[in-house]
Amino acid sequence: MSAETRSGSVAGSAPPPTDDDGTAIRAVKLRHPIRNIFAVIILLFAAAFVYDAALRPAYNWPAVAKYIFDRRISEAAVITLELTVYSMLIGVALGVVLAVMRLSPNPVFKSLSWFYLWVFRGTPVYVQLTFWGLLSVIYPTIDIGLPFLNPFITLPTGDVLNVFQLAVIGLALNEAAYIAEIVRAGILSVDHGQEEAATALGMSWFQTMSRVIIPQSMRVIIPPVGNEVISMLKTTSLVTAVPFSFELFTRSRDISAETFTPIPLFLVASIWYLAFTSILMIGQYFLEKRFARGIGVAQPEKKVTVATGAVPVVGDEGDDDQKSGGVHSGGTP
Amino acid sequence: MTDTLMVEADRVSKSFGSNKVLKSISLTVKRGEVMCLVGPSGSGKSTFLRCINHLESVDAGRLRVDGELVGYREKGHILHELKPREAALQRRDIGMVFQRFNLFPHMTALENIIEAPLRVKRMPKAKAIERGMDLLAQVGLADKADSYPAHLSGGQQQRVAIARALAMDPKLMLFDEPTSALDPELVGEVLDVMKQLAKEGMTMIVVTHEMGFAREVADSLVFMDGGVVVESGDPREVLANPKHERTKSFLSKVL
Ligand SMILES: Nc1ncnc2c1ncn2[C@@H]1O[C@H](COP(=O)(O)OP(=O)(O)OP(=O)(O)O)[C@@H](O)[C@H]1O
Ligand SMILES: [Mg+2]
Secondary structure: OHHHHHHHHHHOOOOOOEOOOOOEOOOOOOOOHHHHHHHHHHHHHHHHHHHHHHHOHHHOHHHHHHHHOOHHHHHHHHHHHHHHHHHHHHHHHHHHHHHHHHHOOOHHHHHHHHHHHHHHHHOOHHHHHHHHHOHHHHOOEEEEOOOOOOOOEEEEHHHHOOHHHHHHHHHHHHHHHHHHHHHHHHHHOOOHHHHHHHHHOOOOHHHHHHHHHHHHHHHHHHHHHHHHHHHHHHHHHHHHHOOOOOOHHHHHHHHHHHHOOHHHHHHHHHHHHHHHHHHHHHHHHHHHHHOOOOOOOOOOOHHHHHHHHOHHHHOOOHHHHOOHHHHHOOOOO | OHHHEEEEEEEEEEEEOOEEEEEEEEEEEEOOOEEEEEOOOOOOHHHHHHHHOOOOOOOEEEEEEOOEEOOEEEEOOEEEEOOHHHHHHHHOOEEEEOOOOOOOOOOOHHHHHHHHHHHOOOOOHHHHHHHHHHHHHHOOOHHHOOOOHHHOOHHHHHHHHHHHHHOOOOOEEEEEOOOOOOOHHHHHHHHHHHHHHHHOOOEEEEEOOOHHHHHHHOOEEEEEEOOEEEEEEOHHHHHHOOOOHHHHHHHHHHO
């Protein structure tokens, strides 16, 4: 950081900083000629590829332009987004509960969580989605009541849950198992002393978790969860197994089956997926910044470091800023 | 008689598996007394401190703080372990300061201090902040209220940690090697805060290797080795002429 400011001020239009001795610092930034040559070569290849793609008839760009904002496609894109958001929300909530259960001292919770993970991570999500689709065949009615007694309420499964909801349930329950492991790793990454300090202050286990441990584990949790969201966006294309066929990929495929233009329609779908992924990545960037508080990455208190970093400019004052704590040491009278 | 005693350990024992860490420790700390606990590494000093606020449970013997049995309820000669909520209630009156500070890194100095009063005591926020600022001033860090721990020196962090413990208005403070992780030039500022606290009448148990502090501030000194109290008494006397061979050899290494 300090090296950057220094060379920056030299390279910029500001006059070179001068010390009291009168010796100016003249720095030349390290150059990277090979790096630049590579960049140029890659750019050339990319340009050739784009130029070629633009003219290649198989891509059928006019068709891409025609279908990109086609009503059916944009509706399917929204449904894909809804599937992603709902199943992620449920998946994360359930995943956190499972992770906390797995780490709790209660052996019943521990085993339950372990069993859940064993089942849902051990079977393919496509199979799980198929199973949810067959739910009303296996369990024609949903009975509410106590085990081995006559149910209070009996409802036909097909009336209670539609295919969209079944798709969300299928995706969410599978996702929860993966989120649980991510959250568990995050919780375990927090220094044990943190829990100890919170407990010693009289905080309850729940307060310790929610106020001290989970916020700190966020830094470790967010990147892989961001990964999971993006992965979920694309996994939604598997809900045809339910069968639910109104999301982006299946919709594009169905249209292309009628029009016999599969390539432009898959391009259209890809463009939508890419657009959503880009938005999600931006969201992740801001979340990561938010939870980096106090960890020494992006800090509001930059003044101090800048002052010490720019020693050659002023010379006298900025220096002992940081040591002022030492002067205070005898603070108590 | 017991109402002048803050801590009363009666044949306290603790094992981790087959490892007997505390073997029948008996000692008392009076109200307002400062006791220094010294001994070689692995002698069970930290474990004993952690038993006092029930971060660790004792296997045998009785441990009382302010007349109240720690972590257990006695019903006709049988001890019943307390529920976590009841144990937490006992802990809020006992402050603890750790060797590695253990400040919450995602909170500013002030937020660290007001967290427990807000959540545990449900103190109104304005009042908690006012008290927090007073405490920061008391440890000489009024200007660091909004700094994150990562931006404070070790000595400053430990002073914030002391303020955090004091914010719960404890009747007893436990210090586990509070200066061992500090650069030598930062030790003084932390000891100064502790001296001030002792002067104000706080009851303190301090695990430390700072014999100067023990000599100057402590009312009693306990030397532990291998899970037993080897020697105890007036710190100046024990340090000047230790009676026990093990005390002598230990002191010759740290002094
Ligand atoms: N949670 C634990 N599980 C198992 N053994 C433990 C645990 N905590 C401490 N011990 C063991 O208990 C013994 C005493 O440890 P303790 O930390 O109380 O010593 P200490 O006197 O504080 O030493 P030090 O000066 O190194 O801090 C050691 O042998 C240690 O390995
Ligand atoms: Mg220790």
